[in-house]
Amino acid sequence: MKRHLISAADLTRDDAVLILDTAEEMARVADRPIKKLPTLRGLTVVNLFFEDSTRTRISFEAAAKRLSADVINFSAKGSSVSKGESLKDTALTLEAMGADAVVIRHHASGAPYRLATSGWIDSAVVNAGDGTHEHPTQALLDAFTMRRRLVGRDAGLGKDLNGRRITIVGDVLHSRVARSNVQLLHTLGAEVTVVAPPTLVPIGVESWPCEVSYSLDDVLPKSDAVMMLRVQRERMNAAFFPTEREYSRRYGLDGDRMAKMPEHAIVMHPGPMNRGMEITAEVADSDRCTAVEQVANGVSTRMAVLYLLLGGSEPAVTTTSTPRIEESK
Amino acid sequence: MSKILIRGAKVLGGEAQDVLIDGETIAEVGQNLSAEGATVIEAEGQVLLPGLVDLHTHLREPGREDSETVLTGTRAAASGGYTAVFAMANTFPVADTAGVVEQVWRLGKESGYCDVQPIGAVTVGLEGKQLSELGAMHDSAARVTVFSDDGKCVDDAVIMRRALEYVKAFGGVVAQHAQEPRLTEGAQMNEGVVSAELGLGGWPAVAEESIIARDVLLAEHVGSRVHICHLSTAGSVEIVRWAKSRGIDVTAEVTPHHLLLTDELVRSYNAVYKVNPPLRTERDVMALREALADGTIDIVATDHAPHPHEDKDCEWAAAAMGMVGLETALSVVQQTMVETGLLDWAGIAERMSFAPARIGGLDNHGRPVSAGEPANLTLVDTSYRGVVDPAHFASRSRNTPYEGRELPGRVTHTFLRGRATVVDGKLA
Numbered sequence A: 001m002k003r004h005l006i007s008a009a010d011l012t013r014d015d016a017v018l019i020l021d022t023a024e025e026m027a028r029v030a031d032r033p034i035k036k037l038p039t040l041r042g043l044t045v046v047n048l049f050f051e052d053s054t055r056t057r058i059s060f061e062a063a064a065k066r067l068s069a070d071v072i073n074f075s076a077k078g079s080s081v082s083k084g085e086s087l088k089d090t091a092l093t094l095e096a097m098g099a100d101a102v103v104i105r106h107h108a109s110g111a112p113y114r115l116a117t118s119g120w121i122d123s124a125v126v127n128a129g130d131g132t133h134e135h136p137t138q139a140l141l142d143a144f145t146m147r148r149r150l151v152g153r154d155a156g157l158g159k160d161l162n163g164r165r166i167t168i169v170g171d172v173l174h175s176r177v178a179r180s181n182v183q184l185l186h187t188l189g190a191e192v193t194v195v196a197p198p199t200l201v202p203i204g205v206e207s208w209p210c211e212v213s214y215s216l217d218d219v220l221p222k223s224d225a226v227m228m229l230r231v232q233r234e235r236m237n238a239a240f241f242p243t244e245r246e247y248s249r250r251y252g253l254d255g256d257r258m259a260k261m262p263e264h265a266i267v268m269h270p271g272p273m274n275r276g277m278e279i280t281a282e283v284a285d286s287d288r289c290t291a292v293e294q295v296a297n298g299v300s301t302r303m304a305v306l307y308l309l310l311g312g313s314e315p316a317v318t319t320t321s322t323p324r325i326e327e328s329k
Numbered sequence B: 001m002s003k004i005l006i007r008g009a010k011v012l013g014g015e016a017q018d019v020l021i022d023g024e025t026i027a028e029v030g031q032n033l034s035a036e037g038a039t040v041i042e043a044e045g046q047v048l049l050p051g052l053v054d055l056h057t058h059l060r061e062p063g064r065e066d067s068e069t070v071l072t073g074t075r076a077a078a079s080g081g082y083t084a085v086f087a088m089a090n091t092f093p094v095a096d097t098a099g100v101v102e103q104v105w106r107l108g109k110e111s112g113y114c115d116v117q118p119i120g121a122v123t124v125g126l127e128g129k130q131l132s133e134l135g136a137m138h139d140s141a142a143r144v145t146v147f148s149d150d151g152k153c154v155d156d157a158v159i160m161r162r163a164l165e166y167v168k169a170f171g172g173v174v175a176q177h178a179q180e181p182r183l184t185e186g187a188q189m190n191e192g193v194v195s196a197e198l199g200l201g202g203w204p205a206v207a208e209e210s211i212i213a214r215d216v217l218l219a220e221h222v223g224s225r226v227h228i229c230h231l232s233t234a235g236s237v238e239i240v241r242w243a244k245s246r247g248i249d250v251t252a253e254v255t256p257h258h259l260l261l262t263d264e265l266v267r268s269y270n271a272v273y274k275v276n277p278p279l280r281t282e283r284d285v286m287a288l289r290e291a292l293a294d295g296t297i298d299i300v301a302t303d304h305a306p307h308p309h310e311d312k313d314c315e316w317a318a319a320a321m322g323m324v325g326l327e328t329a330l331s332v333v334q335q336t337m338v339e340t341g342l343l344d345w346a347g348i349a350e351r352m353s354f355a356p357a358r359i360g361g362l363d364n365h366g367r368p369v370s371a372g373e374p375a376n377l378t379l380v381d382t383s384y385r386g387v388v389d390p391a392h393f394a395s396r397s398r399n400t401p402y403e404g405r406e407l408p409g410r411v412t413h414t415f416l417r418g419r420a421t422v423v424d425g426k427l428a
């Protein structure tokens, strides 16, 4: 695996399967009475958040702590674009503090890439969501969830998502979750279709490894998993769609539509959900919806990512795990 | 004043000749001229061009002297072989009054490296609402004839129409920065395959093309001439070609960077590639080269846009738009137009000196290299190959997209009215 996780496209099929397999090992730890591994003891993980996201931050925080890393939360909301502290100065500060990994969330697309490649910092960089670019750990936890549900918890080990038909619905244009998922799911052998009103599909989508459809009803019967993206209500003010009602009529998932899906098919949502907009309460609360599971899987998946970036080659879960010291520091 | 003999240079890339400068003028052009009383510059193999003229330079003074001043900008211009630059109006304060344009004009005179011809803002504060005192700027000591809100588009069709009409009274021209503002809200890069992957806000080609289409039709309707700044798309080329075939009085410029670089470079998220209009696709680059060669695009203009390091050394969305260009323009044009066989050096002289001087109404620049003409000259070692090192720039800013890139050609001497501003590649 590479030293950083910036884009889902950085992962080979084998990298991704290794992460998912490792995440399964991590998930088993979560079922133990003591949920902690000593693997990253002595290492420091910084959660650098330029954008509010309590959900993602606590997920990474829980992941790092279960691996016994020291966690520093650094909230730099809004300070970058204004003439406050720049991304570069923040990076130099973290470097001086001896961060071994920086988990960065930023409102600007490409900020994690800049952080990893500008020579400002030595540590591993994990993209926790940048602008409308990517959110690779979300895609990994989604793939983990799909593999468990569609292939099986134990049966899935070592396997990818070959031939599974995954549909991603909603504001693809502004969605980092969609970008990362399309890349990763393609790498894992899935057949991906994105569904959205044409206004919410990016110009240039033809280079993506997926199909594009404007009709949810056409695609639902041919889907093994349907991922509903959050759609911000404000988008209608920029004329991306006429009204909320019209959006949910055409692209929202309700009970009737869910009934058109194959019986085994699941409904996913990265959260937070806009109930009544892209998804009805009936669907959100049904046992086909994996939204809550995805949150739990997020911790295991992020443990796997941190472990593989920082811990290296040893098995993650052993009875005599020794603390590892990062040599480059 | 002393005499200078430039010996054996290929004038406009043609036959080797001697050129004798006496005082501020070219005294003689011919074979085996006498070197008596003259300083001799051995120029065998080098190409002698009329001093270059840049219709689109941001000198930043007044207001952003941390990025460039008239002095540093004109030193950069001389290094790049320029003898005249047109200074864009988007300074602080905006060059929308006779007072500000005269200030810039005076600073240019004092610099002594290159003539500075101020451009006046079309509208007060570049706000696109009310016409600036265009006539007063023209009547001032700065004799402004080119008007532009560059950086912003004159997007209101009525304001644009009136400006086009009004400046006819004194032979002025409006230079349009074609960018439909609503189509480019939050725009960060060319809208296409790369922006879709990178998740950066798209700057669609149609935002440029729709304004150009509107403006050539307006120019036709009111019988005015219009100049289009930094054309960047294949579609814009088609519109200008159509307009010219229809007899519309339109001229257009292209920047060196749009002749060489594409939006693929944005994948690095390195903000040195952030510029407005944005880098486009390979197809656009090829169309622009072809259009410059066939005359659809009249000139090369640098859009030299200096920015301090901290405005580029940051995340993409927070970075300023623009690239410095004066010191690399001729090299980029040599690589993209001469070495590809699309233009010869006479063609370069036309597009980087004669035509820009003509469009901007400068009488003493862009003149033939012949006896009696002002001695504004640029001598180029076209066989030189070198790697761009911004540490050697005369500009105060270093925001070049060519750092570390090998480019051909080097300006060895620049003469402004007979005085050498650059000697052996160094500022005099």
Ligand SMILES: [Zn+2]
Residues within 6 Å of the ligand: B150, B151, B152, B177, B229, B230, B276, B277
């Ligand atoms: Zn401009």
